Structure formats: structure tokens, C-alpha cells
Amino acid sequence: MVRLITHNLLACHAKGCTTNNFPLLLKDVQIELREQEFNHDFIKNILPRLEWRALVRQLGDTSLPLEQPEMTDDEFLQKLHHVLLEIHVVEGVMICPNCKHSYPISNGIPNMLLAEHEIG
Amino acid sequence: MIPTPDLSHLSNDDKLHIYDPAGQLHLTIRCRSTTDIPTEDTFLLLDSLEKDVQQLKAQRPLICLEIGSGSGCVSAFLGSILGPTNALYLCTDINQRASACTFATGKKNKVPLDPVTCDLSKPLLTRLRHCVDIILFNPPYVPTDHEESFHAQDSTGIAGSWAGGLDGMEVTNRFLDDVGDLLSDCGKFYLVALAQNNIPEICQRMRKKFNMNSRIALQRQAGREHLSIICFSRS
Numbered sequence: 001m002v003r004l005i006t007h008n009l010l011a012c013h014a015k016g017c018t019t020n021n022f023p024l025l026l027k028d029v030q031i032e033l034r035e036q037e038f039n040h041d042f043i044k045n046i047l048p049r050l051e052w053r054a055l056v057r058q059l060g061d062t063s064l065p066l067e068q069p070e071m072t073d074d075e076f077l078q079k080l081h082h083v084l085l086e087i088h089v090v091e092g093v094m095i096c097p098n099c100k101h102s103y104p105i106s107n108g109i110p111n112m113l114l115a116e117h118e119i120g
Numbered sequence: 121m122i123p124t125p126d127l128s129h130l131s132n133d134d135k136l137h138i139y140d141p142a143g144q145l146h147l148t149i150r151c152r153s154t155t156d157i158p159t160e161d162t163f164l165l166l167d168s169l170e171k172d173v174q175q176l177k178a179q180r181p182l183i184c185l186e187i188g189s190g191s192g193c194v195s196a197f198l199g200s201i202l203g204p205t206n207a208l209y210l211c212t213d214i215n216q217r218a219s220a221c222t223f224a225t226g227k228k229n230k231v232p233l234d235p236v237t238c239d240l241s242k243p244l245l246t247r248l249r250h251c252v253d254i255i256l257f258n259p260p261y262v263p264t265d266h267e268e269s270f271h272a273q274d275s276t277g278i279a280g281s282w283a284g285g286l287d288g289m290e291v292t293n294r295f296l297d298d299v300g301d302l303l304s305d306c307g308k309f310y311l312v313a314l315a316q317n318n319i320p321e322i323c324q325r326m327r328k329k330f331n332m333n334s335r336i337a338l339q340r341q342a343g344r345e346h347l348s349i350i351c352f353s354r355s
Contacts, residue, residue, distance in 0.1 A: 001223070002234075002236075003234060005208060005234070006208075006210065006234045006236065008247070009210070009244055009247040009248060010236065010243045010244065010247070011243055011244075011245075011246040011247060012243070013242040013243050013245070013246075021246070022246060022247065036205065036232060037204075037205050038205075039205035039206060041206075042182070042205055042206055042207070042208075045182050046182060046183075046208065049182070049183070049251060051247070085232070107220060108223060109216060109219045109220055109223065109235055109236070109237055110236050110237065110238075111216055111237045111238075112236060112237060112238035112242070112243045113214065113237060113238060113239060113276065114239070116274070119239075
């Protein structure tokens with residue numbers, strides 16, 4: 001299942017699409033919530049790797065602030081854990097904001113294969 | 121010996137789609153445990169990770185990436201030895217069915233695996249520059265002619281898992297370029313290779329191009345083939 005942590009790492013790689021190719025816009029999504037054990041160190045350490053703006057409001061979830069906070073207390077890390085790791089996109093599409101290429105998600109697996117003419 | 125991940129959930133049909141018997145004819149099949157499946161190269165990779173487990177744990181990896189995850193066996197194993205929630209376990213495969221199996225294997229073995237169906241690591245290159253702490257790749261390494269490999273990869277079907285083109289290196293060569301971008305400063309890249317892939321040349325090339333060290337983490341004779349696990353890291 002595509003979780004938002006993974007979505008935060010995926011960019012469009014179609015031919016010639018090198019700017020404004022991230023984040024991919026999620027559309028027509030069906031989501032599932034699945035609990036995962038909270039790992040404080042993991043969430044704290046992954047935070048610097050995240051593109052904050054690309055994470056927040058992706059699926060209308062309002063638990064995270066628009067700007068990445070400076071203070072990261074436990075309550076914040078728990079909320080981040082939930083958004084990153086417990087929201088699974090089961091069906092939907094990811095659309096490149098630049099070239100509009102559409103990558104489908106089915107049975108929770110994003111398919112980012114390109115046809116030969118689309119490969120950069 | 122740390123147990124091989126449970127793959128009993130995979131159907132015979134799954135196995136036919138992600139493991140080609142023709143590819144396996146090149147290798148001796150050995151059952152590492154009572155559950156069926158992985159082939160000699162997978163076992164060697166698992167054994168090398170097990171051998172290096174203390175080193176890997178000490179590294180405290182955050183982001184792990186397996187290229188061509190197939191059944192998901194190797195990433196599930198890595199996750200179980202490093203801790204299922206201690207890192208992000210990304211998996212890619214060109215075969216959509218393999219990605220689905222990878223997810224199921226993760227679930228069965230209680231290691232969250234995050235599969236993406238794609239070519240090598242293409243969609244991840246922008247965001248993961250110098251960020252990946254452990255990279256695993258058991259490539260299609262069987263030497264074939266170029267057309268066979270090209271069509272195999274293009275069709276994203278079963279032959280894509282073993283048909284490696286000239287010297288069995290056509291797919292590996294494409295990925296080696298990306299390793300230079302992906303690997304973190306303290307990261308390790310484990311690659312499965314045959315003697316016919318010309319291992320000294322690969323190591324020399326990685327040294328010259330990316331200033332990477334290499335060592336043979338483990339090697340084994342499997343039937344007619346001599347398999348090695350090469351471990352690369354930045355100097």
C-alpha cells in the first residue's frame with residue numbers, strides 16, 4: 001500500500017520532465033488506515049528527509065501544521081507517525097503537476113513504469 | 121541461522137510469475153528451511169546480510185532500498201534483522217505481480233515493506249540523493265544476447281528476472297550509475313554477481329567513477345556458477 005512516506009519520495013521521471021515534477025498530485029483515492037507501532041527514533045530521524053509541504057494536506061488530513069514546527073514534542077511525532085505510516089492509499093492516481101502524466105495505484109501498488117517513448 | 125522469511129502465502133501461480141524455472145536451471149536449488157522457494161543467489165545474499173548483521177545494525181540505517189525485490193524475501197529478511205520499524209524498506213520491481221508479492225511477504229513476516237513498480241529506482245532518484253543507507257540488488261545477471269535481455273525487461277515479465285544481456289551486465293550497468301547518486305555517505309550497496317559478470321572490472325569501475333570501496337562479502341559455488349556478493353561503500 002502506498003503510504004505517504006513513500007509518496008513523499010516519488011517524482012515524475014517522464015521524458016523531459018525535470019522541473020515541478022514533485023510532489024505527484026493524488027487523485028480519486030481510496031484509503032485504508034492500518035496501525036503501525038510507533039518508533040520515536042525513526043520518526044525523529046526521518047523528519048529532515050521529508051519535504052514538508054509535499055506531505056501536509058495531501059489527503060485533506062489537517063492534523064499536521066502547514067509549516068514544519070521547530071519544536072518536535074512527542075505529541076507532534078505521534079501525529080507525524082500516523083500521517084506518514086498509517087494512511088495507505090489502496091487505489092487512485094498520482095498526476096505529475098508538470099507534464100500531467102498519470103501513474104495509477106492499484107491494490108496499493110503504484111505503477112510508475114513508462115512506455116518506451118516516455119522514457120527520458 | 122536467522123530464519124528465512126515465510127513465503128508460504130505465495131501461490132504456485134505467483135511463483136511461476138516471479139521465478140522462472142529456466143533461469144533457475146542455471147542454479148542449484150537448495151531449501152534453506154522447510155518453506156519452498158528462494159534460489160541459491162537469494163540464499164547467498166541472505167547469508168551475507170546475516171554475516172554482516174552487527175555491522176549493519178551499528179550503521180543504524182534509516183532508508184533501505186531493494187531493486188528487483190521479487191518475492192520480497194530479501195527485504196523482509198533485512199527488516200527482521202534490523203527491526204521492522206527502525207527503517208523504511210523501499211522495494212522496486214518492474215513486475216507488478218512481484219511488487220504485490222513483496223507487499224504480501226512483508227505483511228506475512230510482520231515487516232512493513234513499501235513496494236513501487238518501476239524501472240530500477242528512477243522515480244526515487246530526485247528525492248533520495250545520497251540518502252539510501254542500504255541498497256540491495258540481485259540483478260538479472262545471466263549472460264544472454266542483447267535482444268533477449270532487452271525484450272525481457274521491456275515485457276516486464278518473468279525473463280526480466282534473469283536475462284542480463286552482454287556479460288549479464290546490461291541491467292546492472294544501468295543501475296550502477298544510479299548507485300553513485302543514491303548511496304549515503306556511510307551507506308552499503310550489496311550486489312549479487314557471477315564470475316562471468318567480470319567482478320574485478322565492476323569493482324574497478326565503481327572505484328574510478330564514484331571512489332567506492334568494494335569487498336567480496338561472501339561467495340559460493342552453486343552448480344556450474346560461481347556466485348559472489350559484492351559490498352560497495354564510499355571511501
